[in-house]
Amino acid sequence: MPSSTSTSGKLSIQEMGKELEIESIDFFVRMMSMLGMPRSVGEIYGLLYFSSSPLPMDQIVSRLGISLGSASQGLKTLRSLKAVRTSYVPGDRRDHYLAETEFRRLFANFIKEEIMPHMESAKERIERMENSLPGQDPDTENFYKLRIEKLKRLTRAGGRLLPALAGLLKF
Amino acid sequence: MPSSTSTSGKLSIQEMGKELEIESIDFFVRMMSMLGMPRSVGEIYGLLYFSSSPLPMDQIVSRLGISLGSASQGLKTLRSLKAVRTSYVPGDRRDHYLAETEFRRLFANFIKEEIMPHMESAKERIERMENSLPGQDPDTENFYKLRIEKLKRLTRAGGRLLPALAGLLKF
DNA sequence: TGCTAATTTCATTTTTTTTTGAAAATTTTG
DNA sequence: CAAAATTTTCAAAAAAAAATGAAATTAGCA
Numbered sequence: 001m002p003s004s005t006s007t008s009g010k011l012s013i014q015e016m017g018k019e020l021e022i023e024s025i026d027f028f029v030r031m032m033s034m035l036g037m038p039r040s041v042g043e044i045y046g047l048l049y050f051s052s053s054p055l056p057m058d059q060i061v062s063r064l065g066i067s068l069g070s071a072s073q074g075l076k077t078l079r080s081l082k083a084v085r086t087s088y089v090p091g092d093r094r095d096h097y098l099a100e101t102e103f104r105r106l107f108a109n110f111i112k113e114e115i116m117p118h119m120e121s122a123k124e125r126i127e128r129m130e131n132s133l134p135g136q137d138p139d140t141e142n143f144y145k146l147r148i149e150k151l152k153r154l155t156r157a158g159g160r161l162l163p164a165l166a167g168l169l170k171f
Numbered sequence: 172m173p174s175s176t177s178t179s180g181k182l183s184i185q186e187m188g189k190e191l192e193i194e195s196i197d198f199f200v201r202m203m204s205m206l207g208m209p210r211s212v213g214e215i216y217g218l219l220y221f222s223s224s225p226l227p228m229d230q231i232v233s234r235l236g237i238s239l240g241s242a243s244q245g246l247k248t249l250r251s252l253k254a255v256r257t258s259y260v261p262g263d264r265r266d267h268y269l270a271e272t273e274f275r276r277l278f279a280n281f282i283k284e285e286i287m288p289h290m291e292s293a294k295e296r297i298e299r300m301e302n303s304l305p306g307q308d309p310d311t312e313n314f315y316k317l318r319i320e321k322l323k324r325l326t327r328a329g330g331r332l333l334p335a336l337a338g339l340l341k342f
Numbered sequence: 343t344g345c346t347a348a349t350t351t352c353a354t355t356t357t358t359t360t361t362t363g364a365a366a367a368t369t370t371t372g
Numbered sequence: 373c374a375a376a377a378t379t380t381t382c383a384a385a386a387a388a389a390a391a392t393g394a395a396a397t398t399a400g401c402a
Contacts, residue, residue, distance in 0.1 A: 019303040020300055020303050020304060020315060023296060023299050023300045023303060024300065026296060027293065027296050027297070027300075027322070030289065030292075030293070030296075031293070034207075034286075034289055036205075036207060038359075038360055038361085039360080039361090040360075040361075049318060050315065050318055052311065052314050056378090057378080057379075058378085066361080066362090067361060067362045067363065068362085068363075068364095068378095068379080068380090069361070069362055069363065069364090069380085069381080069382085070360080070361055070362070071379095072379060072380055072381085073360090073361090073380085073381090075379095076380085093369080093370055093371080093377070093378070094377085094378065094379090095378085095379080101318070101321060103321070103325050115205070118201065118205055121201075122198065122201070122202070125194055125197060125198050125201075126198070128194050129191055129194045129195065129198075132190040132191050132194060133191060140223065143223050144191060144221065147220060147221055147272070150272060150274070151198070154274050157340055157341070161336075161339065161340065165332075165336070168332065169328055169332065170328070209389075209390055209391085210390080210391090211390075211391075227348090228348080228349075229348085237391075237392090238391060238392045238393065239348095239349080239350090239392085239393075239394095240350085240351080240352085240391065240392055240393065240394090241390080241391050241392070242349095243349060243350055243351085244350085244351090244390090244391085246349095247350085264347070264348070264399080264400055264401080265347085265348065265349090266348080266349080
């Protein structure tokens with residue numbers, strides 16, 4: 001249950017924003033953890049997603065109650081995923097961060113950066129399998145070959161389908 | 172580097188099977204860990220994938236050098252994903268396990284069991300966001316509404332696309 | 343039914359991952 | 373250029389996840 005400092009039934013304007021903020025953070029913490037991202041990364045994105053103005057790191061730190069280190073690392077991760085970008089704020093020397101909200105682009109980038117490299121190394125591993133194959137009795141060899149063929153089809157399908165997927169996303 | 176007990180250049184038949192086995196285990200350990208599955212689950216599946224005969228649990232334990240507990244839990248997980256099934260072996264009271272190798276089916280099941288439930292709860296969370304929204308100044312409210320609308324489209328797209336994806340997989 | 347093998351469960355231990363916090367590095371500006 | 377603000381880095385601490393192993397349970401068989 002979200003903490004409330006108000007004793008009345010109605011929430012103040014600030015607190016209403018906070019409630020939404022908490023739901024948003026919750027939402028993205030879960031979303032990101034499905035994608036294998038640490039809690040702090042989800043928290044930061046969730047906070048920025050419902051922020052109408054770009055936030056400097058120390059605001060992120062104080063609003064989320066996380067450490068400077070976490071914030072810095074989390075923002076680095078989000079930057080590398082292009083899930084967040086910096087925006088210039090005149091008269092302030094701090095970097096200000098803004099959430100990238102086009103999920104299609106985020107998704108495409110995630111596939112490219114996080115998934116495809118694995119597909120590449122999977123292909124190499126399959127090649128190594130084929131090399132450690134030869135010289136068995138024919139039945140056994142055939143069984144192995146079939147299995148390897150299946151893996152090839154899997155990686156081929158993955159390699160083609162996943163990048164295409166981002167394009168399919170019409171939302 | 173795969174350990175070898177042979178000093179000669181040529182590997183014995185058993186050892187050749189082992190080399191392939193090691194690559195297979197390596198392959199699936201990585202694959203599964205991408206999907207958030209623990210190492211042991213990948214190891215077991217990798218072992219079974221290149222096994223022409225069903226294996227009882229104690230074989231899995233001794234060949235992989237993992238504990239009984241891990242094996243039991245891992246097989247439970249794999250069973251629930253329908254990535255593995257038991258097969259009856261006459262004159263042996265142990266359960267014997269066989270890898271399910273139709274990736275399309277595996278994939279469909281994974282989406283249904285592991286992803287879709289999250290999509291459901293995401294929808295509920297979005298509803299809660301809408302409830303914690305009302306009574307802001309019009310501009311702020313509009314900004315929030317837009318953001319919420321985007322999330323809705325995201326979950327809708329996910330909910331429709333992911334199940335369809337398994338069908339698209341022609342391999 | 344009682345005995346034994348096979349399997350599951352779960353408290354504990356181990357390993358891995360994430361966070362913290364403070365020192366180091368970098369950047370900005372007076 | 374130096375002082376101050378900001379950000380990054382990284383060793384250590386904390387937290388989370390996974391593996392272990394032994395006790396408890398279940399299932400098969402004589």
